[in-house]
Amino acid sequence: MRSTFMGLETAKRALFTQQSALHTTGHNIANANTPGYSRQRVNFGTTTPFAPAAMNRPQLPGQMGTGVEANSIQRVRDSFLDIQYRQESNKLGYWDSKSSAISEMENIVNEPTTNGLGAVMGEFWQSLQDLSVYPENDGARNVVLERGQSVVDTFHYLNDSLNQIKDNIGNEISVSLDSVNSLLQQIASVNSQISDVEPHGNIPNDLYDRRDTLVDELSGYIDIRVTSIKSEGDPADEAEGLYNISIVGANGKEEILVANKDYNQLGFSNGSGKLTTSTPDDVNQITIFSSDGKEIASKKLPLSDENGNLLFSQGRVRGLIESYGYSYQDSTGTTQVKGTYPEMLDNLDRLAYSFSQTFNAVHEKGIDLQGNTGQSFFGDLGTDHENASKRISMSDITSKEVAASTTTNADGDVNAGDGKNAVNLSNIQNWLMNETVTLDGFDGAESINLNDYNRLETASMNSFYEGVIGKLGVQGLQANRLAGNSEILKQSVEEKRMSVSSVSLDEEMTNMIQFQHAYNAAARNITMVDEMLDKIINGMGLVGR
Amino acid sequence: MRVTQSMLSSNMLRNLTQSYEKMGKQQEQIATQKKISRPSDDPVVAMKGVLYRRNLTEVEQYKRNFSEAYNWVENADSSLDKANQAMQRLRELLVQTSNDTYDAEQRKATRAEVEQLKEHLEEIGNTKFGDKYLFNGTDTTNKPLDVANGVYPENNESVEIELSKGVHIKVNIDGTSVFSQEMFDDIDNIIATLEDENTTGDDINNFLTNMDTHMTNLSNERSSLGARYNRIELMDSRVSEQEVIATRVMSDNEDIDFEKVITDMKVQESVHRAALSVGSRIIQPSLMDFLR
Numbered sequence: 001m002r003s004t005f006m007g008l009e010t011a012k013r014a015l016f017t018q019q020s021a022l023h024t025t026g027h028n029i030a031n032a033n034t035p036g037y038s039r040q041r042v043n044f045g046t047t048t049p050f051a052p053a054a055m056n057r058p059q060l061p062g063q064m065g066t067g068v069e070a071n072s073i074q075r076v077r078d079s080f081l082d083i084q085y086r087q088e089s090n091k092l093g094y095w096d097s098k099s100s101a102i103s104e105m106e107n108i109v110n111e112p113t114t115n116g117l118g119a120v121m122g123e124f125w126q127s128l129q130d131l132s133v134y135p136e137n138d139g140a141r142n143v144v145l146e147r148g149q150s151v152v153d154t155f156h157y158l159n160d161s162l163n164q165i166k167d168n169i170g171n172e173i174s175v176s177l178d179s180v181n182s183l184l185q186q187i188a189s190v191n192s193q194i195s196d197v198e199p200h201g202n203i204p205n206d207l208y209d210r211r212d213t214l215v216d217e218l219s220g221y222i223d224i225r226v227t228s229i230k231s232e233g234d235p236a237d238e239a240e241g242l243y244n245i246s247i248v249g250a251n252g253k254e255e256i257l258v259a260n261k262d263y264n265q266l267g268f269s270n271g272s273g274k275l276t277t278s279t280p281d282d283v284n285q286i287t288i289f290s291s292d293g294k295e296i297a298s299k300k301l302p303l304s305d306e307n308g309n310l311l312f313s314q315g316r317v318r319g320l321i322e323s324y325g326y327s328y329q330d331s332t333g334t335t336q337v338k339g340t341y342p343e344m345l346d347n348l349d350r351l352a353y354s355f356s357q358t359f360n361a362v363h364e365k366g367i368d369l370q371g372n373t374g375q376s377f378f379g380d381l382g383t384d385h386e387n388a389s390k391r392i393s394m395s396d397i398t399s400k401e402v403a404a405s406t407t408t409n410a411d412g413d414v415n416a417g418d419g420k421n422a423v424n425l426s427n428i429q430n431w432l433m434n435e436t437v438t439l440d441g442f443d444g445a446e447s448i449n450l451n452d453y454n455r456l457e458t459a460s461m462n463s464f465y466e467g468v469i470g471k472l473g474v475q476g477l478q479a480n481r482l483a484g485n486s487e488i489l490k491q492s493v494e495e496k497r498m499s500v501s502s503v504s505l506d507e508e509m510t511n512m513i514q515f516q517h518a519y520n521a522a523a524r525n526i527t528m529v530d531e532m533l534d535k536i537i538n539g540m541g542l543v544g545r
Numbered sequence: 546m547r548v549t550q551s552m553l554s555s556n557m558l559r560n561l562t563q564s565y566e567k568m569g570k571q572q573e574q575i576a577t578q579k580k581i582s583r584p585s586d587d588p589v590v591a592m593k594g595v596l597y598r599r600n601l602t603e604v605e606q607y608k609r610n611f612s613e614a615y616n617w618v619e620n621a622d623s624s625l626d627k628a629n630q631a632m633q634r635l636r637e638l639l640v641q642t643s644n645d646t647y648d649a650e651q652r653k654a655t656r657a658e659v660e661q662l663k664e665h666l667e668e669i670g671n672t673k674f675g676d677k678y679l680f681n682g683t684d685t686t687n688k689p690l691d692v693a694n695g696v697y698p699e700n701n702e703s704v705e706i707e708l709s710k711g712v713h714i715k716v717n718i719d720g721t722s723v724f725s726q727e728m729f730d731d732i733d734n735i736i737a738t739l740e741d742e743n744t745t746g747d748d749i750n751n752f753l754t755n756m757d758t759h760m761t762n763l764s765n766e767r768s769s770l771g772a773r774y775n776r777i778e779l780m781d782s783r784v785s786e787q788e789v790i791a792t793r794v795m796s797d798n799e800d801i802d803f804e805k806v807i808t809d810m811k812v813q814e815s816v817h818r819a820a821l822s823v824g825s826r827i828i829q830p831s832l833m834d835f836l837r
Binding site: 103118122130405413462466467470476480495500503 | 546547548549550551552555556559581583584585586587588589591592594595596598599602606609610613675676677681682683684685686687699700702704705706707713717799831832833836
């Protein structure tokens, strides 16, 4: 036998359930513009019918439905799209940081223009040609000195500016690691909140959203793998569990960074065993620190293998490290340095070294206006080209001491009208640096073995410089192109994700009307039951009265 | 596919940004007149740009060297022309005075002119332009001639100017053969002979052969100078052509096609206008506006 008031109960359930759907609609509308929010849906389900199957069940014709209930409130989201989004965001982080680092380098190198190193050196060679035509002229000689000084200044400027930007990139690495650590901490903290809720069978949708937004952000910095672990207690079927996050290296190796409520941090090891994110001059590894900032000795992430191939996790941090430079031990145990900025600086050093040393060698063969053999024109850089673009300087030389000539007369005085050594000097730019050249204009055969000053391998100074610019251009083009591509891919995944998860106001309005009408109808149902009961209680049993 | 308002508006924003980016690039191209402004815009154009600029600078430098070469050659030629006239006059005087009808007095009068001619030749030998003596080889800062003190040109080194890659042209003449000590000694002998009252026409006649040798030396130098002048002129016109070519190649490589960029810009402008006006329609009235 069913209850008299069962109809009221059924209608009341309907009221509550439609109300909860209306509240969820309200929540969706309210968060239509919240970043990272995914729309939520109330999963309706019928309640257990009457009578349930049992030994002593009442004899009824079939089962009576007892109404509706909200089984769960679920966010509408496709986790496969999340994985795709994070992959693209990871690539974008990497290429974006590379592209901006190279673009800053291009701003400084400033080629092809009339102000770059190429042009300044061109002017210097020109001034030597002018000198070869007016070797006795003090003006022409002074111009050579001035132009030589501007070549030196340009090398210094390039070296300073590139180093400055390199330092800025170093700061950016620190800031990025700080962000990574903060994100890891926040994810662990959201994990902890979720772990408080889930065991009771509740589903903290908004916390999931918050956590996914944090993970999205983290994926831009490093390549991560997310695995979810079921909460303890009695979680609902739809519960997403706790995220474990590991960093994935290019060699496929993973290190765990967030496990449940615990997290680790990334930083540089400076021997103190304490966490520091300030970038050292020599970056060769990134170390994992515990959440209280202590170094975990067994967990170091090497940046590269012995051939200099980067092993570190893809992403923004790696892009920055690649630009900033990193060191590694090669198979013979020697420390090598690689990276966009160190390599450009090294190329400049090589050029500055070969340029000044070769120039000096030729200059020292010549004869100055006072009849003496030439002195060094640039300061001597020794045998090491390291930092040559910073160390290069003009030696203390007067205009009369520019050795433009090759011959002296019988009295040992210079032939002032002889500018053949100036021609030799102006030709240096085109000499292949691995050859021995014979100098023009000398009585005996004077030759110079350029290998002694060669840091450019088989190139001439001009072709070496052109090669450097060309390589910079190709690297920049590739970085810009791939940054653009990954941007487009990220956007397309983002759009797919929005298509699934973002709030459509029209849809919410339609739902609202639907739920409202259901609510109204349920209320009307109560009125109906009320009238029915009224009939039974007040309208019946009056027979014969 | 499910489409929501936020998707529409974020797409619209992105398209507008891209449109602005394109216009920015075109604006930059028009302002700089260059296809590229950084190597990564087009590495090939950039690399070639550096190379072509260098070629152009070189050619421009050679053009500059030409003016100095002309300076040398033309000044030397005009000096030699003067020297030649002086020698002609000297020869005329010798022929006249070798005539025995000339008496000692007349020969003495002639001697004064010969002395003047000798000084004139010395002056020509010391011709200077700018800071340089023309006829002292590479020793351009020292005076080649000081006959009174027995200084004669010693340096016969050639002054060479690079006028094209690896091509050095000699621009001076050999002062030691034109303004030689022998020549001045001969002139001194002529003067002494003219001074001498016992001189006969034959004595004077004997100098003619020597004078002819000196004149041949001079005209040899002058003709070789003339030949070099021709060569310089030829090279000049070739280098001028090269300059035009180098400029054109550089321009082809990196300058914009103005009509094209302006047209593209106009197209982009109308695309942008369209994007903006579409944008205003993206935010549509929603269902709410129709539900009462």
